[in-house]
Amino acid sequence: MSPEPDTDTEADTGTGTTGTGTGTGTAAAPLLRIVGLVKRFGGFRALDGLSFHLKPGEILGLVGPNGSGKTTCINVISGLYRPDGGQILLDGRAIGGLPSHRLVHLGINRTFQVPKPFMTLTVRENVEVAAAYGRRRPGKTDIEALLHSLELDSHAKRPASELNSVQQKMLDLARALATAPRILLVDELAAGLNPAELERVGERLKALAAQNIALVVVEHLMGFIDQVTDRVIVCNAGRGIFAGPLSAAIRDRQVVEVFLGAEDDGGAA
Amino acid sequence: MPKALRHVLFTLVPVVVAFALLPSVYSNQLLLFNFVIYLALTQGFNIIYGFTGYLPFGYVGFFGAGAYGFALAVMHLHFPPLAALGVGAVAAVLLGLVLTPLLRLSGAYFAIANLAASQAVFLIVSNPNLTAITKGPYGISLSGVFSPGFTYGVAVAILAATLGLVIYLRNSRFGLALQAIREDAISAGMAGINVVLSRTIAWLLSALVAGLVGGVFAWYISVFYPETVFDLGVSIFAIVFALFGGTATILGPILGVIILYGIYNVIGISTPQYFQLIYGVLIVGLVLFLPEGLVSIFKRRGIDVP
Amino acid sequence: MIEYTLLAGLLFGLYFSLVGLGLNLIFGVMRIVNLAHGDFLMLGAFFAYWLFHLLGPNPLISLFLAFLLFALIAYPLYFLLVPRLLSARDPEMLSIILFFGLSQVLEALAVIGFGTSERSLPGQLLGHGPVQILGQNFPAAWATSGIASALAVVFVYFYLYRTRLGYLTRAVMVHHEEAVSTGINVHRVSAIAFGIGLALAAVAGVFAPFMLGSITPAMGIDITITSFAVIVVGSLGNPLGTVLGGIIYGISLMMMQTYLSSWANLLPYLLLIGILLVRPSGLLGRQVRRA
Numbered sequence: 001m002s003p004e005p006d007t008d009t010e011a012d013t014g015t016g017t018t019g020t021g022t023g024t025g026t027a028a029a030p031l032l033r034i035v036g037l038v039k040r041f042g043g044f045r046a047l048d049g050l051s052f053h054l055k056p057g058e059i060l061g062l063v064g065p066n067g068s069g070k071t072t073c074i075n076v077i078s079g080l081y082r083p084d085g086g087q088i089l090l091d092g093r094a095i096g097g098l099p100s101h102r103l104v105h106l107g108i109n110r111t112f113q114v115p116k117p118f119m120t121l122t123v124r125e126n127v128e129v130a131a132a133y134g135r136r137r138p139g140k141t142d143i144e145a146l147l148h149s150l151e152l153d154s155h156a157k158r159p160a161s162e163l164n165s166v167q168q169k170m171l172d173l174a175r176a177l178a179t180a181p182r183i184l185l186v187d188e189l190a191a192g193l194n195p196a197e198l199e200r201v202g203e204r205l206k207a208l209a210a211q212n213i214a215l216v217v218v219e220h221l222m223g224f225i226d227q228v229t230d231r232v233i234v235c236n237a238g239r240g241i242f243a244g245p246l247s248a249a250i251r252d253r254q255v256v257e258v259f260l261g262a263e264d265d266g267g268a269a
Numbered sequence: 270m271p272k273a274l275r276h277v278l279f280t281l282v283p284v285v286v287a288f289a290l291l292p293s294v295y296s297n298q299l300l301l302f303n304f305v306i307y308l309a310l311t312q313g314f315n316i317i318y319g320f321t322g323y324l325p326f327g328y329v330g331f332f333g334a335g336a337y338g339f340a341l342a343v344m345h346l347h348f349p350p351l352a353a354l355g356v357g358a359v360a361a362v363l364l365g366l367v368l369t370p371l372l373r374l375s376g377a378y379f380a381i382a383n384l385a386a387s388q389a390v391f392l393i394v395s396n397p398n399l400t401a402i403t404k405g406p407y408g409i410s411l412s413g414v415f416s417p418g419f420t421y422g423v424a425v426a427i428l429a430a431t432l433g434l435v436i437y438l439r440n441s442r443f444g445l446a447l448q449a450i451r452e453d454a455i456s457a458g459m460a461g462i463n464v465v466l467s468r469t470i471a472w473l474l475s476a477l478v479a480g481l482v483g484g485v486f487a488w489y490i491s492v493f494y495p496e497t498v499f500d501l502g503v504s505i506f507a508i509v510f511a512l513f514g515g516t517a518t519i520l521g522p523i524l525g526v527i528i529l530y531g532i533y534n535v536i537g538i539s540t541p542q543y544f545q546l547i548y549g550v551l552i553v554g555l556v557l558f559l560p561e562g563l564v565s566i567f568k569r570r571g572i573d574v575p
Numbered sequence: 576m577i578e579y580t581l582l583a584g585l586l587f588g589l590y591f592s593l594v595g596l597g598l599n600l601i602f603g604v605m606r607i608v609n610l611a612h613g614d615f616l617m618l619g620a621f622f623a624y625w626l627f628h629l630l631g632p633n634p635l636i637s638l639f640l641a642f643l644l645f646a647l648i649a650y651p652l653y654f655l656l657v658p659r660l661l662s663a664r665d666p667e668m669l670s671i672i673l674f675f676g677l678s679q680v681l682e683a684l685a686v687i688g689f690g691t692s693e694r695s696l697p698g699q700l701l702g703h704g705p706v707q708i709l710g711q712n713f714p715a716a717w718a719t720s721g722i723a724s725a726l727a728v729v730f731v732y733f734y735l736y737r738t739r740l741g742y743l744t745r746a747v748m749v750h751h752e753e754a755v756s757t758g759i760n761v762h763r764v765s766a767i768a769f770g771i772g773l774a775l776a777a778v779a780g781v782f783a784p785f786m787l788g789s790i791t792p793a794m795g796i797d798i799t800i801t802s803f804a805v806i807v808v809g810s811l812g813n814p815l816g817t818v819l820g821g822i823i824y825g826i827s828l829m830m831m832q833t834y835l836s837s838w839a840n841l842l843p844y845l846l847l848i849g850i851l852l853v854r855p856s857g858l859l860g861r862q863v864r865r866a
Contacts, residue, residue, distance in 0.1 A: 080455065099465070100458030110459060118452035119664075120517075121445065129449050132442045134461025172456075179461050324668055370852050376667045377608040381803050382851045388800065389844040398837055501796065505675070512672065546683035552676025556669050557659050 031056050031091065031214050032077075032108075032183055038085030039069075039076050039238075046072040048238035049086065054183065059205060059215045061225045061246065064235030065258060070218040071113065073235070074185045077216075078110045079103045090183075104134045107182035111189055115172035119161040123152055126160050126171055127178045134179025141178045149204070150174050166193060177208075184208065186217045190224045202227045222246070234258065273440040276575045280519045281432040284308065288425050300534060302421055302489055306482055307506060307530050309428040311522040312435050313478030314507040319516030320438055321471045322451030323372065324380040327387025329503040330368075331361040331476045335483025336498035337394055340409045341402070350414045354423070354484040361480020364390065365473045372468055384501075391499035408494035411487065420489040427481045434474065435519050439575070447471050448517065506530070509552055515562025519575045524563055579711045580829045586713065586721035588825025590779070590786050592818040593724035594798065595805035596731060597775035599817045602806070603748045604768040605657060607670035611678035613798030614685075615773050619645065619780020620790040621685060624694050634700050638723065638781045645777035646770040653766040678795055685792035693789035701785055716785035727778060728818055734771070744768050804843040808850050 030053035039047040047069045054060055062070045075081045077088060079100035088096040090106055098106075118126050124143065131141035147153040150170040155163060160171060169189060176184060186205065190198055198221075205228050209215055219225050225232060226246050234242035234249055236258045242249050249255050288305050292298050310332065317323050338360025342353035371382050397405045438444030446467055449457040454464050483498060490497075510529050515521030529551075537544035559565060564574045598612040609615075622644070623637040656673065663669050702715030735741040743764045747754045755761050784790050787798075801824075809820025827846065831839035 078459065099463075100455070101461050101463045104459060104461040112456070116453040116456050118449045118456065120452060121448060125445055126449075129442065129445045129462070130460035133446055134459075175456065175460055322668075324671060326671070371848070374851055376665075377602075377671055378807075378851055380668075380671050381608075381800070381807075382848050385800060385804075385844040385847045389841055389848070392841045392844070396837065508672070542683045542686040545679050546687070549676045549679030549681075549683060552679065553656070553673055556663075556673040556676065557656070560663050560669055 030054060033089040033092075034073075034077070034086070035089065036086035037073065037076060037083055037088065037096075039072050039081055040084045045238050047076065047083075047086075050233075050235065050238060050240055051086075052233045052240055052243060054214045054216060056182070056214050057209050057212045058231065059209050059217060059229045061229035061232035062216060062218045062235060063220075063222070063225060063232050063246075063249075068235040068258075069238040070235055071187055072238075074110055074187050074216065074218060077103075078108060078185055101133070104179050104181075107180070108185070109134070109176040109179050109181035109183070110185035111169070111172045111176055111187055113188040113191070115168045117160040117163070117168055117171045117175065120159055122157050123147065123160055123163065123171055124156040127174050130175045130178040141180065143178065146174055146177055166197060169193075181213060183214045183216070186215060186219075188218055188220065190219055190221050198224055199227075273436055276436045276439060276519055277433070280523065280575050281429060281436060284432065284523060285425060285429045288428065289422075292421060298417060298421060302417075302424060304526065304530060305421070305424045305428050306486055307510060307526045308523060309424070309431045309482045310479060310503070310507045311510045311526050312428075312431045312519075313475050313482065315435060315511050315516055315522050316438065316478065317471055317475035318508070319511065319518070319522075320444055320447040320451065321468050323468070323472070324376075324383075324508070325475070326380045326384035326504055326508070328383075328475075328479060328507055329499055329501060330383075330387030330390050331364060331479030332483035332486070332503055333387070333391060333394065333495070333499040334361040334364045335480030336487035336493065337403065337409075337483075338480065339484035339487040340411055343411050343414055344409070345402075350416075350420075350488050351423075353414075354481065354488065357484025357487070358477055358480040361476045361483065362473050364480075365476030369469055369472065372465075372472060384504075387499065387501075387504070391495055394499070395495035403495075406495060408497075409487070409492065411491040414488060415491040417489055420485060424482075424485045424489065427478075427485055431478050432519065434478070436575075439517075439519055443467070506533075509548070512562055513551075513555060515564030515568075515574070518562075518564050521562050521564040521574070528563075576833070578709065580833045581826060582708055582711050583713065583717070584826030584829035585822060586717045586825070587786065587829060588822030589721040589724040589728075589818075590782060590821070591801070591805050591824050591828075592821030593727050593775065593782075594779045595802040595809070595817045595821060596728060597772035597779070598799075598802045599806040599809075599813070600731065600768055600775070601772035603813070604744060605661070605765050606667055606751070607657065607660065608667065608674065609772065610671055610674040610799055611681055611795070612674075612776055612802055613800075614678040614681040614795035615645065615776040616780040616783060616798050617685060617790065617792060617795045618681060619777030620783040620794075621689055621694070621780075621792075622777065623781040624696060624784065624790065625689075627696060627700070634696070634781055634785075635719075635723070638778055641777040641781050642774040646774040649770040649773035650766050652773075653769040654762070657765065657769065658762060678799075682792050682795055689792060691792060693791050694784070695789040696784040698785055714785075716782075720782040720786050723782065724779075727775060731771070731775070740764065740767060800847070801843045804847040804850075807847055 032054040034050060034052050037047050037050045038045065050069060050073060052060070062073060064070055072081070076083050079098055079102070083096045087094055090108070095103060095106060118129070121129070124147065127143050127146060131143060135141065144153065147156055150173060152167065152170055152174060155167065160168065163171060173189065189201060193201060202224060205215060205217065217225065217229060229246060231244060232246050232249055233240045234255050241258065242252050242255050288301060291301050295301065314325065314328055317325055335357035338357035339353045342348040342356035343350065348356060368383070368386055371379055371386065374382055393399070394403045395406045399405055400407065438447065446457070446462045449460060449462060450464050450468055458464050487493060487498065510525035511522040512525070513529055514523065514525030533544060567574050594616065598609055601607065601609050619641050622641050623634050626637045626640065627634065660666050660670055660673055698714055698716040701719040704715060705712035706715045706718040708718065735745055743759050746759060747761055747764050805820040805824045806817055807820070808823050809818065810816030824843070824846065828839065828842055831842050
């Protein structure tokens with residue numbers, strides 16, 4: 001891992017990096033490198049040569065129309081699907097096709113668009129089991145603090161089935177964080193949250209990045225993407241068509257074409 | 270762990286002591302033996318269904334494998350009974366290993382495939398072509414090792430070990446991991462749990478319990494037919510007893526056996542069809558109105574059920 | 576010999592398609608496992624047997640009566656059991672247990688009503704003398720059962736693909752949640768499918784004395800497993816798939832009985848396990864969830 005404090009990187013990208021994201025010229029070496037990733041479902045290529053990289057402490061947005069491969073990308077990186085081609089390199093080591101629990105132990109975790117917490121277990125047990133099995137090296141997860149930070153502490157002893165959908169999303173995030181990930185893949189966490197909750201979740205994600213965790217955020221709400229990400233990859237038909245800050249993306253002719261129509265939704269939200 | 274100790278003191282100790290002492294005050298040892306058998310089998314079923322969520326309709330296959338493993342070891346290898354019991358256990362675990370690929374199936378598919386597997390094993394064991402090895406449909410006689418008093422003690426010991434195992438699962442991280450898999454295997458994987466390995470261990474432990482119980486059953490009755498030890502009714506009893514009491518607990522399956530098997534012995538033997546009718550209605554009612562079992566009545570009141 | 580085996584397999588295959596059809600329809604529409612399927616078939620068989628001794632009509636009349644009666648019983652039975660079941664946490668799993676309980680009730684009722692002894696009907700009821708098909712002689716009962724089974728499959732096909740209710744039924748099969756949200760009366764559609772499913776089981780039961788030999792109250796569970804083998808080999812939720820499964824099953828059974836008779840009874844079980852393991856993704860109803 002890079003010893004470089006990442007607040008510098010954040011400040012850099014915050015002011016707007018020029019270029020198209022192929023070389024941002026910062027000190028941190030990429031933690032995760034995706035090279036020409038391919039995933040097929042029958043004849044359909046959900047991922048068709050997607051490439052990007054991710055540095056510690058960075059928040060990368062994955063945006064694009066429905067079916068452009070964003071969630072598939074997260075599913076492949078987190079071991080739900082085996083890649084059909086290309087490479088996933090963590091610290092330069094190929095990890096494509098490893099089972100989920102191995103990836104978790106290597107420091108990769110994720111949240112789910114539709115969270116499926118362990119319903120009959122208590123909120124606390126949900127987090128405990130992840131802390132017990134998911135940590136890559138021995139250490140202690142402060143479960144109380146984690147539950148507190150996600151406003152779940154008052155529900156700790158209740159079964160997860162009694163939580164509302166936003167609380168279940170937070171529990172899913174708590175499950176992921178309990179494993180002390182280096183890379184966190186966030187799949188549509190913002191959907192269904194009210195503006196105040198959105199604001200808090202955004203700050204929360206930024207705080208994680210400040211702790212040197214690298215984040216990939218898949219999201220439809222452009223306002224949220226704008227709030228949290230340093231850089232975005234615009235996906236279309238399983239490929240990246242743009243890499244760089246969102247402010248530059250919306251001026252890119254190809255991106256605008258792909259998003260024609262979808263743009264308004266993003267603006268309104 | 271004080272909670273685990275409490276579970277040992279309040280469930281394992283009273284059950285085991287009661288069944289160890291009962292033969293000296295109650296003369297129908299066969300009936301007591303059958304209670305012990307079902308108490309252990311129901312807990313073995315609890316391991317794979319209650320904790321891991323797989324419904325093994327063919328659970329009796331392991332029981333039968335244990336019984337035949339025991340019998341073949343005694344007949345052909347002339348093993349002493351305790352060693353033959355080990356062979357029975359190994360036979361059941363081996364069958365479990367062979368059937369491990371079934372764990373890839375979910376829900377109803379697993380249940381049906383497992384049922385088919387146990388029937389297939391039954392048809393193979395009872396096939397007249399294999400009479401030289403298994404005695405085919407003509408049944409087994411092991412009168413040489415018949416020793417009910419000692420065998421009853423062995424059965425109680427197996428029950429104690431099984432209860433100990435379930436108490437461990439109820440109070441350990443591994444038990445929690447199994448329940449996580451039951452709730453959602455994908456989320457469990459993302460909690461760092463090795464899903465395939467964990468559920469295979471639970472499956473084999475469950476097979477081991479049934480194999481030991483089948484072996485001790487063969488030893489105790491010493492004369493039996495393939496239909497006796499591959500009777501689908503054995504699976505069904507174990508499933509219904511466990512569900513009636515409440516799975517993924519220690520107390521639930523115990524309550525289920527004591528109450529339902531008790532009723533069975535009062536009315537089921539004289540008029541089986543009426544018992545079957547009541548049983549069927551009870552199962553339907555249970556699923557519709559109390560799908561989490563008897564213990565859920567206490568749980569809803571916030572009482573911690575062992 | 577081989578021609579005879581193949582043709583007999585085809586006739587039995589058509590019959591086994593009918594045996595599996597009702598189970599497939601119910602699973603496809605409701606995603607519940609009717610483990611009492613074989614027991615409904617058994618009741619249909621006893622119904623035909625009882626009618627024959629009471630009135631002495633041809634079993635083909637019993638067929639229509641059985642269809643009507645079982646459909647009428649099934650409709651309220653649906654509302655008694657299924658909506659509550661579907662609201663539970665894991666309906667598919669619980670349905671296995673619920674319908675197992677129901678199968679116990681049905682078997683017990685059959686024992687109380689008819690006793691445990693084996694019953695059979697004379698094969699001549701379905702026509703006299705052997706029937707010649709492509710130079711091979713078959714009992715008339717086999718031919719009649721095969722043809723009637725084929726007609727039943729055609730009936731289900733027409734229902735699903737040529738009627739409005741059938742269209743709605745298919746909509747519920749493919750997109751359950753969406754069907755609910757678009758205002759389809761899912762329970763009514765499902766109840767009718769449930770009725771047809773049980774009625775088809777009963778119709779298959781009417782032919783059981785001729786195709787499966789004698790009938791007993793305990794025959795249900797074996798029939799249920801055979802039905803599962805048939806619909807798993809075919810494809811779930813698709814009546815034409817059931818025909819494929821039935822024919823593959825019928826021909827394999829006849830081949831086993833001709834050339835390997837002492838192991839023939841293993842066939843449904845091995846076929847079932849084999850197909851489930853070799854092609855689980857194609858046959859599994861439950862796909863990997865969309866994360």
